[in-house]
Amino acid sequence: MAEKISGILTPHMVPLDAAGRINEAELRRYVDWLIAHGVHGLYPNGSTGEFIRFTPEERREIVKIVCEQAAGRVPVLAGAAESNARETVRACEAYAGFGARAVAIVSPFYYRLSSESVYTYFREIALNSPIDVTLYNIPMFASPIDVPTIRKLAELERVVGIKDSSGDLAFMMRMIAAIRPFRPEFSFLTGWEAVLVPMLLVGADGGTHATSGVVPELTRQMYDLARARQLDDAMKLQYRLLELFDAMLYSADFPEGFRAAVELRGFNMGQSRQPLSPNQKVNRENLQGLLRCILSDFGYVDAPEHSCPPRNNDLEPYRVSKIADDVVRELRKQGLV
Secondary structure, eight states: OOOOOOEEEEOOOOOBOTTSSBOHHHHHHHHHHHHHTTOSEEOTTSTTTTGGGSOHHHHHHHHHHHHHHHTTSSOBEEEOOOSSHHHHHHHHHHHHHHTOSEEEEEOOBSSOOOHHHHHHHHHHHHHHOSSEEEEEEOTTTBOOOOHHHHHHHTTSTTEEEEEEOSOOHHHHHHHHHHHTTTOTTOEEEEOOGGGHHHHHHTTOOEEEOGGGGTOHHHHHHHHHHHHTTOHHHHHHHHHHHHHHHHHHHHSSSTTHHHHHHHHHTTOOOOOOSSOOOHHHHHHHHHHHHHHHHHHHHHTSSOOOSSOOOOOTTTTHHHHHHHHHHHHHHHHHHTTOO
């Protein structure tokens, strides 16, 4: 039986060159750095990796590069979501050939499907995949996977785990209670780092966190402390991580805040394929200054030349600006501005 998927797995970003192509050399350097800094596994083609902004051929190239560079040092959990079950199975076949440990497949997106359709979709893939499958529940972007459906899917041998990005602690507990008694090797991974330590304490096996692509040392330390039941120390770091997470998540359209932070750790990530307005570029520069202040508190980067102001309300201007932009965008959709 293959080893259970556990620990901190990084849904890493993909560096791009000046022409917007995959920067292979920088991606390989980033993979080495993540492994050297303690992550337990790599997760190419995740949400943070902007998988929908790459072509199917590019997604395969990304997984191939990551598997080659990891070279068995850590397992690779490859995002294999395509637009339909048949194409997803083809991706599974390719990633099995590259040496991935398993694939992560998001529930059908765009169309909001019934639980029966969600079950049938995953069953079709699981019965035809040559590689182990982890379910990916991200209800804010895709059809939700409820506990009864997960329970039925767990009866399929190829389905070996689930990544849940809802952040719902009670939901995680219900899944574990429903499945672990008959599938003790089934992996439960949280995708919401704001509750990483609480999720580990109720029985999750690990997590796939965008923040681990920025501060892999910190997320690994939190995992180790939680597993050792050093709860006071683990929760102190959880609260500190929360500040960084909120700054990266709420200050810009996802995942731009994470891109800005990874660059502060010494990587050239290039510009996203999602164009930025002039105002967004200015806000990103301001954000990077805030992130430098937070990261320097951990000792991960040099402190800025200017002193860092108190940060109790630092995120408020970013949140207000983002809310205002969202409101204006919606009004334009309705033809009111």
